[in-house]
Amino acid sequence: MRSLFTHSLTLRVLSFAIVFGIWEYLGRVPISPAFPTFLETMSALGSMIADGSMAAVYPATFQPLLIGLVISSILGIACGVFMGLNHKAEWFGAPVFIVLQSAPLAALIPLLTFAYGIGLTSKIITVCIMSVPVIVLNAYTAVRHTPVSMIEMGESYLGSRRQIIMKIIIPSASPVIYAGLRLGAAMGFIGAILAELLITPTGIGDLITYNQSIAEYEKMYAAIFSIMVFAVIFIEILERTEYLFFRPDKRVTQ
Amino acid sequence: MSNSSAAVSRAASSIAVEVEKVSKIYPGGVEALNDMTIQFPKGELTSLLGPSGCGKTTLLKIIAGLLPATSGRVTVNGVEVTGPGEERAFVFQDFALMPWATVLRNAAFGLELRGVAKSERHAIAEKYIEAVGLKGCEKLYPHELSGGMRQRVGLARALAVDAEVLLMDEPFSAVDEQTRRKFQEDLLDVIKHEGKTFIFVTHSIEEAVYVSHSIALLLPRPSRVSEIIRPDIDRDISPDAIRRDPVYLDIVERIWKGLRTYVE
Ligand SMILES: Nc1ncnc2c1ncn2[C@@H]1O[C@H](COP(=O)(O)OP(=O)(O)OP(=O)(O)O)[C@@H](O)[C@H]1O
Numbered sequence: 023m024r025s026l027f028t029h030s031l032t033l034r035v036l037s038f039a040i041v042f043g044i045w046e047y048l049g050r051v052p053i054s055p056a057f058p059t060f061l062e063t064m065s066a067l068g069s070m071i072a073d074g075s076m077a078a079v080y081p082a083t084f085q086p087l088l089i090g091l092v093i094s095s096i097l098g099i100a101c102g103v104f105m106g107l108n109h110k111a112e113w114f115g116a117p118v119f120i121v122l123q124s125a126p127l128a129a130l131i132p133l134l135t136f137a138y139g140i141g142l143t144s145k146i147i148t149v150c151i152m153s154v155p156v157i158v159l160n161a162y163t164a165v166r167h168t169p170v171s172m173i174e175m176g177e178s179y180l181g182s183r184r185q186i187i188m189k190i191i192i193p194s195a196s197p198v199i200y201a202g203l204r205l206g207a208a209m210g211f212i213g214a215i216l217a218e219l220l221i222t223p224t225g226i227g228d229l230i231t232y233n234q235s236i237a238e239y240e241k242m243y244a245a246i247f248s249i250m251v252f253a254v255i256f257i258e259i260l261e262r263t264e265y266l267f268f269r270p271d272k273r274v275t276q
Numbered sequence: 277m278s279n280s281s282a283a284v285s286r287a288a289s290s291i292a293v294e295v296e297k298v299s300k301i302y303p304g305g306v307e308a309l310n311d312m313t314i315q316f317p318k319g320e321l322t323s324l325l326g327p328s329g330c331g332k333t334t335l336l337k338i339i340a341g342l343l344p345a346t347s348g349r350v351t352v353n354g355v356e357v358t359g360p361g362e363e364r365a366f367v368f369q370d371f372a373l374m375p376w377a378t379v380l381r382n383a384a385f386g387l388e389l390r391g392v393a394k395s396e397r398h399a400i401a402e403k404y405i406e407a408v409g410l411k412g413c414e415k416l417y418p419h420e421l422s423g424g425m426r427q428r429v430g431l432a433r434a435l436a437v438d439a440e441v442l443l444m445d446e447p448f449s450a451v452d453e454q455t456r457r458k459f460q461e462d463l464l465d466v467i468k469h470e471g472k473t474f475i476f477v478t479h480s481i482e483e484a485v486y487v488s489h490s491i492a493l494l495l496p497r498p499s500r501v502s503e504i505i506r507p508d509i510d511r512d513i514s515p516d517a518i519r520r521d522p523v524y525l526d527i528v529e530r531i532w533k534g535l536r537t538y539v540e
């Protein structure tokens with residue numbers, strides 16, 4: 023187990039090292055004056071953290087992002103599970119989310135700002151539009167694919183509908199539901215940044231646009247890099263909660 | 277030696293499960309059972325033996341109340357079956373264990389669904405886990421077990437709810453011949469001590485003859501009972517002696533001949 027763990031850790035470090043190495047190399051070529059090297063970006067990131075400009079903008083980004091993700095998760099899982107359990111809901115709901123998933127967000131944003139203004143609400147909705155479809159569609163597929171014999175088992179041992187849903191269907195679906203949540207969270211991060219770029223420049227989006235406009239490309243990339251780091255950490259935490267609450271068996275195989 | 281009439285003439289009170297004129301046509305139009313009538317005596321093990329796809333699982337699920345019959349009726353202790361009931365427990369062909377639950381929780385799951393308190397149901401489950409020979413495996417997850425061990429967890433789960441009637445769908449299919457023999461011997465033990473009614477699906481003629489009080493030979497789809505055989509084997513002799521017993525070998529041979537006409 024121990025050697026496996028170090029092994030997977032080594033591979034991860036190696037994977038990051040290769041990506042950053044290529045980045046550094048392309049930055050030095052240079053492929054564009056607007057593309058800084060990895061090390062320049064890191065030093066910009068360091069100085070932005072040190073002077074507090076990073077910390078100053080994040081609350082503005084995280085507010086719609088976290089609210090949006092919480093709403094999307096609850097709403098998305100509820101809709102998806104319901105659609106998985108109920109054919110009428112499936113026929114009604116599935117097309118809506120499939121269309122929504124492929125809808126070009128940029129085209130919807132003017133509508134949103136028209137209806138909800140340029141404040142927090144529009145940004146939260148942007149996050150939700152990005153993340154809900156993939157959460158719903160995964161949850162729904164997962165529930166649909168619960169092994170039939172597992173449900174028959176629950177019925178034959180006289181489980182109520184509620185018990186079968188809570189004790190069999192949901193745990194059985196949880197890996198795919200969580201896969202949806204992770205994808206949804208990644209989409210939500212993109213949504214939050216897009217909202218800041220396309221609606222009103224606040225938070226990290228503002229930092230990106232501002233530094234781009236004054237040609238401080240290392241800082242712009244540092245801002246982008248920081249949001250990616252947060253996304254990865256967030257998704258990692260999500261994965262841990264799954265093992266903790268639903269699939270203790272997976273922790274054993276780690 | 278075919279004495280289906282003897283089985284029929286037994287007093288009604290000693291019949292645990294009665295299947296009367298049951299037919300099953302699946303929604304797609306497949307006719308799995310046609311006018312099947314069969315009785316399962318209390319406290320005995322009856323095997324269902326027949327060609328693959330002849331409707332054995334279908335019959336078992338109808339008796340379990342998991343599947344509605346198209347026509348006919350099934351009664352358990354004289355009460356008509358309309359759904360699953362406390363007096364029946366099912367051992368699934370594919371185990372149907374929950375991969376996210378430990379052996380202990382899986383074995384106790386029937387009791388968990390019935391609302392038995394945790395400490396009580398764990399105590400009961402532990403007893404049956406030991407009975408099926410899995411003591412010490414309580415904290416393992418199904419993916420850490422072999423196929424045969426998983427089957428035994430399914431068996432422990434069925435025994436733990438203390439149902440009168442056990443419906444077993446090829447419960448020993450996932451194990452090698454040696455383990456299988458061990459299970460068969462254990463099963464004979466359980467039959468002797470638990471006094472339950474067993475309905476047992478198997479593909480193995482030897483197994484059926486070895487463990488059963490009576491064997492129902494089923495015709496190919498749409499299935500009916502072609503013959504009921506009661507192997508009158510002296511079960512007090514040792515397992516190895518039984519397997520060399522001429523009566524045992526005769527019956528195996530006869531069933532084999534009977535079934536071969538359908539295979540060809
Ligand atoms: N859900 C279903 N829908 C339609 N047809 C089905 C369904 N389940 C089973 N059948 C059909 O009914 C017939 C009997 O199936 P069943 O599973 O009862 O056979 P079996 O005797 O258990 O076979 P085996 O020994 O291979 O397990 C088969 O021909 C099968 O194709």
Ligand SMILES: [Mg+2]
Pocket residue numbers: 332333334369445
């Ligand atoms: Mg079968």
